Amino acid sequence: MNNNIGVMQGRLLPKYQGRYQAHPVNYWQNEFEIAKNIGLDCIEFILDFNDAEINPLLKDGGAEEIKRISKETGVIVKTICADYFMESPLHSPNNKVSQRSQKAMMKLLEIAKYLNITDIVIPCVDQSTLDGKEAINRFVEKLQPLVCVAEEYKINLSLETDLAPLPFAELLRRFNSHRVTVNYDIGNSAALGFDPIEELNSYGDKITDIHIKDRVLGGESVVLGEGDVDFLIFFNKLKEFDYHGPFIMQAYRDEEGIDIFKKQLDWIKAYLNV
Numbered sequence: 001m002n003n004n005i006g007v008m009q010g011r012l013l014p015k016y017q018g019r020y021q022a023h024p025v026n027y028w029q030n031e032f033e034i035a036k037n038i039g040l041d042c043i044e045f046i047l048d049f050n051d052a053e054i055n056p057l058l059k060d061g062g063a064e065e066i067k068r069i070s071k072e073t074g075v076i077v078k079t080i081c082a083d084y085f086m087e088s089p090l091h092s093p094n095n096k097v098s099q100r101s102q103k104a105m106m107k108l109l110e111i112a113k114y115l116n117i118t119d120i121v122i123p124c125v126d127q128s129t130l131d132g133k134e135a136i137n138r139f140v141e142k143l144q145p146l147v148c149v150a151e152e153y154k155i156n157l158s159l160e161t162d163l164a165p166l167p168f169a170e171l172l173r174r175f176n177s178h179r180v181t182v183n184y185d186i187g188n189s190a191a192l193g194f195d196p197i198e199e200l201n202s203y204g205d206k207i208t209d210i211h212i213k214d215r216v217l218g219g220e221s222v223v224l225g226e227g228d229v230d231f232l233i234f235f236n237k238l239k240e241f242d243y244h245g246p247f248i249m250q251a252y253r254d255e256e257g258i259d260i261f262k263k264q265l266d267w268i269k270a271y272l273n274v
Helices: 030-037 062-073 095-115 133-153 165-175 186-192 196-206 231-238 259-272
Strands: 005-008 042-046 076-081 119-124 156-161 180-185 207-212 247-249
Touching: 005 030, 005 076, 005 259, 030 042, 030 062, 062 076, 062 095, 076 095, 095 119, 095 133, 119 133, 119 180, 119 207, 133 156, 133 165, 133 180, 156 165, 156 207, 165 180, 165 196, 180 186, 180 196, 186 196, 186 207, 196 207, 196 231, 231 259, 247 259
Parallel strands: 005 042, 005 247, 042 076, 076 119, 119 156, 156 180, 180 207, 207 247
Antiparallel strands: none
16 A cells, blocks of 8 residues: 555654643644654644644644645645544534634634645544434534535545444435545544444545554553454455555554554554555
C-alpha cells in the first residue's frame, strides 16, 4: 500500500495536561521535526474544546505557521481530528451548544480549505455518542448545512461513531453525499466487539481516514499486536477497496518516551510492506 503514514498529534511529545491525545499548546511545533526523523509523512492535527481559541487552527496567524513548519520539515497536515465536538456536540439538545459548534465547524472548514486539508474527523463517541434516534436526527439536521460547504470546498467530513455497522451505514446514506465519509478506528472497533469484515462490507468504500491502535475487548489500548485487533483480516479485506487515505498512528504510549512508539511503527510498516 502506498499510503501516507502519520501520527495523531501529541503522541511523540511529553503529555499536555496529563494527556497524549491533546493539542500540545506552546510546543506543538517540536513534533514535526521528530515525525520527520522517524520517517512519518503527516500529522493529524487536533482541535480540542479547551484552549480552542489559542489553537493555531483558529488563532490569527496560526494557519500560516502550520504551513511554514510543514514546508520546512516536509511533514504535511492533511487531516484534523476535531475532538472539540466531543465536548461540544453538534447534536446537543442545548441549542446554544449546537449553534456554537456549527459556527466552530464553519470556521474550521474555512481554515481546512486554506491548509488543503482532506478530512475533518468528527468524533461521535463517548460523551458525544449518537445514543438513539433523536440524537441521530439532530446530528443529521445540524451537520447537513455544513455538508454543502464541505462539498464546495472538497473536504471530507469523516465520522467516527460507536454505531454498529448497519446503523452507521444507514446514517451515511441519509446524508447522500460523497463528502460524508468514515474515520475507521481499528482499535475502537475491536474494543466494541465489531466484526471488521461486516464493517468493511457495510461502508468500506466510504473510509477516508484510518486510526491505527490496538485494544482489548471492552478495555484499554495496548501495544500493537497484543490486543484483540485482527490486523491480518482487516488489511487483507481492505485490499478489496481503493483506499488512498492515510494511516494515522494513535498507538499506545507510556512513560518510556517514544521508543515504544517507534517499535510499533516498524511493526505496522511490516504489515503494510513499506
